[in-house]
Structures are given as structure tokens and as C-alpha cells.
Amino acid sequence: MTELQRMGEKAKEAARFLACAGARKDKALRAMADALVAHTEQILEANREDLEAARANGMRETMLDRLALTEPRIASMAEGVRQVAAQADPIGEVVSGGVRPNGMRIRRVRVPLGVVGMIYESRPNVTADAAALCLKAGNAVILRGGKEAIRSNCAILDCMDGAARAAGLPEGSLQLVRDTSRASSVEMMGLTGYLDVLIPRGGAGLIRSVVENSRVPVIETGVGNCHLYLDETADGDMAEAIAVNGKTQRPSVCNALEKLLVHEKAAPELLPRVARALTARGVELRADPRALAILQEAGIPAVPACDEDWDTEYLDLIMGVRVVRGLDEAINHISAHTSGHSECIVTNDYRSANRFTSEIDAAAVYVNCSTRFTDGGEFGLGAEIGISTQKLHARGPMGVNELTSTKFIIEGDGQIR
Amino acid sequence: MTELQRMGEKAKEAARFLACAGARKDKALRAMADALVAHTEQILEANREDLEAARANGMRETMLDRLALTEPRIASMAEGVRQVAAQADPIGEVVSGGVRPNGMRIRRVRVPLGVVGMIYESRPNVTADAAALCLKAGNAVILRGGKEAIRSNCAILDCMDGAARAAGLPEGSLQLVRDTSRASSVEMMGLTGYLDVLIPRGGAGLIRSVVENSRVPVIETGVGNCHLYLDETADGDMAEAIAVNGKTQRPSVCNALEKLLVHEKAAPELLPRVARALTARGVELRADPRALAILQEAGIPAVPACDEDWDTEYLDLIMGVRVVRGLDEAINHISAHTSGHSECIVTNDYRSANRFTSEIDAAAVYVNCSTRFTDGGEFGLGAEIGISTQKLHARGPMGVNELTSTKFIIEGDGQIR
Numbered sequence: 001m002t003e004l005q006r007m008g009e010k011a012k013e014a015a016r017f018l019a020c021a022g023a024r025k026d027k028a029l030r031a032m033a034d035a036l037v038a039h040t041e042q043i044l045e046a047n048r049e050d051l052e053a054a055r056a057n058g059m060r061e062t063m064l065d066r067l068a069l070t071e072p073r074i075a076s077m078a079e080g081v082r083q084v085a086a087q088a089d090p091i092g093e094v095v096s097g098g099v100r101p102n103g104m105r106i107r108r109v110r111v112p113l114g115v116v117g118m119i120y121e122s123r124p125n126v127t128a129d130a131a132a133l134c135l136k137a138g139n140a141v142i143l144r145g146g147k148e149a150i151r152s153n154c155a156i157l158d159c160m161d162g163a164a165r166a167a168g169l170p171e172g173s174l175q176l177v178r179d180t181s182r183a184s185s186v187e188m189m190g191l192t193g194y195l196d197v198l199i200p201r202g203g204a205g206l207i208r209s210v211v212e213n214s215r216v217p218v219i220e221t222g223v224g225n226c227h228l229y230l231d232e233t234a235d236g237d238m239a240e241a242i243a244v245n246g247k248t249q250r251p252s253v254c255n256a257l258e259k260l261l262v263h264e265k266a267a268p269e270l271l272p273r274v275a276r277a278l279t280a281r282g283v284e285l286r287a288d289p290r291a292l293a294i295l296q297e298a299g300i301p302a303v304p305a306c307d308e309d310w311d312t313e314y315l316d317l318i319m320g321v322r323v324v325r326g327l328d329e330a331i332n333h334i335s336a337h338t339s340g341h342s343e344c345i346v347t348n349d350y351r352s353a354n355r356f357t358s359e360i361d362a363a364a365v366y367v368n369c370s371t372r373f374t375d376g377g378e379f380g381l382g383a384e385i386g387i388s389t390q391k392l393h394a395r396g397p398m399g400v401n402e403l404t405s406t407k408f409i410i411e412g413d414g415q416i417r
Numbered sequence: 418m419t420e421l422q423r424m425g426e427k428a429k430e431a432a433r434f435l436a437c438a439g440a441r442k443d444k445a446l447r448a449m450a451d452a453l454v455a456h457t458e459q460i461l462e463a464n465r466e467d468l469e470a471a472r473a474n475g476m477r478e479t480m481l482d483r484l485a486l487t488e489p490r491i492a493s494m495a496e497g498v499r500q501v502a503a504q505a506d507p508i509g510e511v512v513s514g515g516v517r518p519n520g521m522r523i524r525r526v527r528v529p530l531g532v533v534g535m536i537y538e539s540r541p542n543v544t545a546d547a548a549a550l551c552l553k554a555g556n557a558v559i560l561r562g563g564k565e566a567i568r569s570n571c572a573i574l575d576c577m578d579g580a581a582r583a584a585g586l587p588e589g590s591l592q593l594v595r596d597t598s599r600a601s602s603v604e605m606m607g608l609t610g611y612l613d614v615l616i617p618r619g620g621a622g623l624i625r626s627v628v629e630n631s632r633v634p635v636i637e638t639g640v641g642n643c644h645l646y647l648d649e650t651a652d653g654d655m656a657e658a659i660a661v662n663g664k665t666q667r668p669s670v671c672n673a674l675e676k677l678l679v680h681e682k683a684a685p686e687l688l689p690r691v692a693r694a695l696t697a698r699g700v701e702l703r704a705d706p707r708a709l710a711i712l713q714e715a716g717i718p719a720v721p722a723c724d725e726d727w728d729t730e731y732l733d734l735i736m737g738v739r740v741v742r743g744l745d746e747a748i749n750h751i752s753a754h755t756s757g758h759s760e761c762i763v764t765n766d767y768r769s770a771n772r773f774t775s776e777i778d779a780a781a782v783y784v785n786c787s788t789r790f791t792d793g794g795e796f797g798l799g800a801e802i803g804i805s806t807q808k809l810h811a812r813g814p815m816g817v818n819e820l821t822s823t824k825f826i827i828e829g830d831g832q833i834r
Contacts, residue, residue: 016776019775019778026762100797104786104790106797194570211632217634218634238830241831249833341464358651359433359533361824364824364826364827365825366829368829370833372822372834374825385687387732391613392614392822395712395824396525396825400773407779407782408781408812409781410784411783411785411786412784413785413786414786415668416659416662
């Protein structure tokens, strides 16, 4: 038996306890939040070692910032865990039910998934967030973070696990894979029989590798080639504000805009205005021939787009720009290139708004507001474990409910068929 | 581009139409039902050829019966399609919704999965059932049945597809893979980018192969190592009726009983009684040492069980029998060996009933009624496309709702973050 299989055994055993743990989960979560604060110094020390090693390995400044913890960041992690504790317990909820004609009482009840595996990259706060959400939903969790954050992750996991056990949760409720080699990640993808689901969270490369190689069922998250379509009747102020917010407020995240489509009748006036606002904030525009002509005439810097641009998630201050003949071409273009994350139309036309929301096939479809809202907190679902871009099981921001399953309970008095 | 990829392209194109097809789906379904009846003679002729070929290949009589169509069976297939047409349309249902503090209106709306793939074995009625359920949920479907039924499946599909197109549904809405070689099945498992989900339906071997090899997300169906536990307070009449019904009413199906566990205090009286009723109906008993001793003393034929027996789905008139010390051992044994399908306790003890339903982790957990009820129709869900034994996306009988996903629609007035 390998180390990971042993962890799997422990997790399965713990999951049986957690499925019926009720309010003990919340008591443990509050203790875990307290422990994070109490161990701030140890966590920061471990994080300093991670940062030193990362700097020595030449990590970029933006990535160092994702890796870095501070006292306020740890306090905010703890606050996140407390908020999860304060949410209603999803387990045991009767989703539906009734009495069958033969007198059997049937109800469908919410239960945990079992054992959740997560493979993620550099941000150490994912360790605390994921552990809290999985436990709240009654699942045991096996976490496998990136090697850059291994010391921080160990410090966070150890103090949370200690607190969870002191509060009465069994060993194996939350575990961290200490081996951060590629082999451990590959082994996790084959851990059927132990893991009920595997959630990758990180860059497009990580997610593609897990989706293609895992034999454990996967929930695909987070790649966002998000489009903004400015319809003929788009309000100029709204179009500019939503384009700028979606592209520049946080360009490195999956709900940031990557593409701008403009109706040909609106383009002569609207495109230069929006493009100026974007380039003023440092955005590089990659334009199709029609958009390029308008931009050049207006003296706005832009380069020609190539075919790959339309499928690329830049996660950077770059935006593909295209002039379309109208709503049909916009819908066709988006349907051909969407990653199924978040898509937006700015319009004042009632029929255009309705066609866009009904015909575009994505987790979140927006009319006249920013794609940056695709987030569990913003949608009112509480904390999120990721944003699903697949259609099975969960779609869009995944909160505690998306970490559960259901079972049917049928009670009778001797009924047979 | 391969033939299957071409089918995938057509299906994706059709799926965009079907997602917004509304009541046209029901009109098409009714026309498809009429077409099945109108083409009864052609379908029976094709089926006769399948049966002849199968007989020539030495197919067993029970399998020939599964393959055989008759006029009443075709009428009943058509009636099934009409019932699906009469169900409420799941698409467009607002699952949840509200207004966010910033004024954005958000709603979660039920949408189709997209393109559903099905790989199944000999029964040709699955072709009509699956096509109807998938279309009702707004999905395009690519069906790949077994080679024994290929002529019947072609006849069924061709007449349904003709009717669907005459009723205005696009080409590609329902398609049948005519190549029944193993290669076509393997290619389907890799058809990511075209198929949103793959549902295998058939024997344990088929299902295992699809679960292990598919890169398309799979919904695992149908393996049932179902247990009946007779608690200390089990009513004798009820225990006997449920054991006999679960084991013998239709032994070849996944919700049939495979194992009998008996509380040691109830065993001396209850086990011989239930065992006599089972053996009188031709059931072979495979017993652990304690059960064997009781059965032998009562003069009831039984053989010793071996380790594998506890994990085997016999699908035959065979049953594993075991005496347990009580509820804890029963729950532990079931937890170790369950396939997560259907599990039953017969008891009159309130606490035992509650512990069993809360601690047993299976799609359907029964108190005092037969596991044979695990079925979409019996549960009031309408027709079913299979019974999911996994925890992601769908669990238990899958009806039309389980062939859908959701999306978030967010409407605003210029909101940004």
C-alpha cells in the first residue's frame, strides 16, 4: 500500500464519521479559525522560507505576491473559515419527497460526496478555504498544493488538523500530500476507490492535464475566454465602464474579459471610445481587419489578431477586438470560441438581451453588468471552492452545496413489487 | 475527420437548436411515437434478422428474449415515448434566483447538457427510450447499441429520425453509430469536444470499461450488489416477502437482492424460514460458517461462501447469506461491500431504522420495503435513462431532469466591481 492509498483509507474512514457529524463540524471549524490566528507567527515563518526559495528560483513578482502571506491575509483566511462555519449545514436537507401510491414514504436527502481531492497551485489560502468548505459539507479532503507553497501549506494544515482533532474530528478528516513531485499528482488522478471527486484549481495547463488524465471523476474549473459584445444599442458609458472593469480590474483571474465584439453600426463611434479607455490603462489590442481599420483611423495603437487569439485566455492586459455584423455573428463567434465561463452583452434592445441569454451556452451569461461578478460570494452562495466550466454536477461558482450529493430514503410497511 | 467526429459536429449544431426548441420537441416526440407504430412491420422484420443471426451465433434463450421485439413491445415503446412527450419541459425552469445588494437580478435556469452519448447492449427498446428522454431534455443524442441488435436499432432510429425531421427538428438530433466494432466504442470514449456526457448501460464489464477508459465525463450506472439486513426485531412475514420479492421476482436486474444478513438473535428462527422460502424458488444459498450451521441443522441446502461472494453481483438465483452480531456489523459489512445501489433493513426498532438510513451510503436506502422499487417510474420521476451509482451529478434513477444542467443569467444596469 502506497502512502497515498493509506491517506485514502484514512480519509474514507473519516468520511463515514463526518457524514453524521452535524454541528461538531462547525465547532471544529471555529477551532480551526482560532488556530490559524494563534499560529500566525509559525505560518509566516514557513511562508518566509517558501518566499526565499521561490525568489532564489527566480519566481516573478506577481507570482510572489500570490504566494505571500501577511498577518492580515492570515486573519482573512481565518475569517473565511468562520464564515463557512456560520453557514447553514447542507447535510440532511430534504431536497424533495412525498408518498407513493403504494404508501411508501420517499425522500431525497442531501449527503456528502465522501472524499474530495484537490490539486492546486501556488496560493496557500486555498489550503484553508478548501479544507473548510469540504469539511462543512461533511467530506474528508486530501489536498495537494504546489511545491512553491509546501512549507506554508504544511504549517496551515498542521495547525488546522490539530484543532480539528482536538475538537473531536477523526484523523484523516483533512490531509495534505507532502510529496509535491509530479508522481504524487499522477497517483491522485488514479485514486479511484478512495476519491469521489478530484477538483483541479490553477492554470489552464494544470486543469487540462487533470481533465485528460484523471480516472477519478473531475470537476473542471476556471478557464475563462470571456467575451463582451457591444450591441447596436449599447449605452456608451455602460459599455466603457464594463469593458474597463472586466479587462483591467484584475486581469489575471478567470472571470476577466479577454475579447471585445462590437456591432458594425455601433463600432465607428463606440469602438474608439472604449479602445481609448482600455489603451489608456495599458491594454494591448489585437484586432481583426475591420476593427483595426477603425482603430488606426482614430490613431489608437493596435496590432492584427491571428487565428489563435480568438481561443486564447491571456490573463494579462491584452484584448482581442472584432467588429461583427450583428447579434447573429456575435452569438456564432462566441459559441465557437467560448470556454463556457462568463459572457456579456451590453444592449438596450429587449429582444437582443433575451436572445443572448437564451442562446449563449456558458456558466454565467450577463446583460449590462461586469463578468467580474462570477464568484460564489458575489452570487450570494458564500465561499467558493472554484468555478466549474463543465455542465455535469456543478456549473459556475461552487459553494458548499456543490460539494454534496443526495440519496433516496424509502420507508414502507412491507411493500413489494 | 472521422465518421464519428462528423456525427459529433452535426449533434453539436442540432443541440444549439434543441436548447431553444420548446414545445416543438413534444410535437416531434408524438410524431416519433406514431412512426414507431406505423413502422411496426419493418421493425419486426429487422428484429427477426437480428434474432436469426443471434440464434446462429448460439445466444442463450434469456438473452434472445431481451433482444426480441413483438407488436405489443413496439406499442409499449411508442407509449413510453408518448409519456415522455407528456411530461413537463424541464428546460427554462428557474431553479433559484433573486436580487443582489447591488441591484443585479440573478437567476439559475435549467438548460440541456448538450450532446449525450450512450453505449448500451442488447435491448433495442433502449434506443427509443434514450432518444426520447435526451430530446425531451433538449439534448442531441448519439446512440451506440450492441451489434446483436444493430438491424433492430437501425430500423427504430431511422423511423424516429424521419419523424423528428418531418416535425421540424434538425438533422443530427438523434443519431445511431452503425459501426458496432469495439473501435467505435473506444472512439466515443475519447470524443471530448463533442460529447458532454457518456452514459454506459449494460453489464458490469461494459460499465467498468467505459468508466476506466473514457475521457468524456461518464455517469456510472447499474451495478447492484444489494443487501437485505434482517434486524433483531424484523417482522417474519415482512422479512420473507421482501427477501423473496427482492431475490426472485426478477433476478437479472440491478435492484435485485444479492446478499442476506441476519441478526444473530433473530437467525435461529428467521433464517430457516426465509431460506426455505428462497430455496423453494430455486435459490442457491452461499453461507458464512454461522449461517451454514443453522441452515444445515434445519436441513436446508447451502454451500459455503468464499471471500469473493461478498463482492459479487450474481444477477441469478444465488444469494450470499451471513449471520451478523448486530446492526454495527451489518453496517460495517455493507459499507465494505456495497456497490452504492440499493440497501434494505427490515426492522421494527426506531433507532435501528434511523441509524441504517443515515449511515448507509447508497443511492437508495430502504426500511421495510423491497429494493426492487429503485426505478424512475416507481419513484415518480417518469421514465429513466438508467440508475446512477455514482455521487457526482446524479444518484439513483435518472429521469429527464438528470439530463440537464443549469446556467446563471445575470441582468444589471451597468454594475461593475
